[in-house]
Amino acid sequence: MADTYDVVILGGGAAGYTAGIYAVRSGLHTVVIEQGMPGGQIATTDMVDNYPGIPHISGAELGQRFEEHAASLGVETVYAMVTAVGHSEQGFILETGPSGPIEGRALIVATGAVPREVGFEGERAFRGRGVSYCATCDGMFYRDKTVFVVGGGNAACEEAIYLSHIAREVIMVVRRDEFRAPKGIVDELNEVPNIKVRFNTSITEIRGERFIADITFRDNVTNEVVVEHFDEGTVGIFVFAGTLPVTDLVSGYVELGPDGGILTDENMATGFPGLFAAGDVRSKRLRQVITAASDGAIAATSAYHYLRQ
Template sequence: MDATQKDLVIVGGGPAGLSAAIYASRSLLDAVTLEREALGGQVILTSEVDNYPGVPHADGYGLTEAMREQAAGLGADIRMEPVDSLERNAETGRFLVRTPSAAYDAAAVIVSAGAQPRKAGFVGEERYAGHGVSYCATCDGMFYRGKQVFVIGGGNSAAEEALFLTRFASKVTVVVRKDHLRAQASVVSELERSEKVELRLMTSIVELGGGELPSSITFRDNATGETHVETYEEGSFGVFVLVGRVPESGLLRGLVELDESGYAVTDERMATTTPGLFVAGDVRRKPLRQIVTAASDGAVAATSVAAYLGHPVEG
């Protein structure tokens, strides 16, 4: 299979990849953006986005569709193709990107494949994702103002986001499958001091039930194995699954430095230790994973590629 030569291949069509496509087009780069499943990534599962500057009360699909239209209007080449492999020629410094139907010979690559939230695995989790089940407190916490929320997870992220949710929720119940939290002692102490927080140790959620929105939760006592069901008014509560995320960094293994969780390590220009290989969005190590930071990463990465290739960067 003959490889098509490109200045840049962008792997991933979420906010980071679409932002990179916009900036690549404005820099007159011959680029292609490859997305394996659905443009927008995890964002399209979000029913309401209220923290993207200038676009209040947007839905995830509509927001990313606007990004796609903007990129396409600037001439971006966006294709629905999964990437099978990414290789670098040590002699030429160029990259070979293979999909099931094509191959691309690129001078530079931006990987913006994102990260998937780790699922808890209870019955009804997929059914109510985005409609009672959330994976991001900072994204969706305000939608549960005055309501009860249940947080699944016992690590630092779960504990910190549970504290964040006390700003909005009437009550925050932290559900931990073990007999202790793994979070730092200072955070645990803060949780224990909060009048809004209840800790349920040795407990798991095994099922959500209800109609369009959940109205019942089945809990299991992990010490005895016994289960019990609690019922609520439909739509009066939410479940936040905060048991970690899994970065889509498989293509990067052996090419760049990954941290202990599998996230790519970059500098502020989104550059990795491999010349010409840049990483943007949730797949890289960063303190905040939001739509706005992903879009920013994509802009920085594409601008860095333009500078790397000696192309002019439009204002």
């Protein structure tokens, strides 16, 4: 027998837990299903400085607080990976392997996003052997070493500053001739003595035996190519080049936008009755904790109105 809820929320990040808080406070029997650590992506970053009312908090703590807040109001969390989403007249059935199926009359998809690869040769082969997408998780392996940070956006700048406290030198590799980050963080970055920036540059290939030894850089203006050599184990590459929405479980039910995210209306409704989407999984311009939380609140309210009909 499947456990049946009014609302099942798939994903325990900022969007999922905010949806949980709003759903349970509307009197809906609510569950969040999370495959990993509560908090989602934000739990992988060191400091969050732009969430209103909490000026300086570690990402892990903020993620933990989301779960604790939701649990204190009665939101259950089932820790399991959802492997399939089915639909019947009663609503949605989520397969979770050993935890058994979980049913909900409405479903809020809040599966978030995963890091986007930039696509240089060797990127996937050296993942975990010099290539990383999480400074908080892997930064400590590069104490007093050299790290390259690929990307010119907000996350790349923030993570470069974080890594500058660990690594001997941080070299940012920025494809264009300028950052895409807010001025405040760029000004802060420019004050850090062990961060250097290479604009108009891309990494095209990495090679090595076990770890990275040779990195090929291309000057995007002149197309000139340079190979730099390092002793294996002394260099890391951290990639922060945006994210890809995680939509595979529901792509048969919803429409996707040009960025791969789920298209919704302003009430977070997809075209499929009873199916709502919230957070980074949506097609949207600004993927942040505050916008994910906002989506979650709206999605839960919409689910409530849908169930009352």
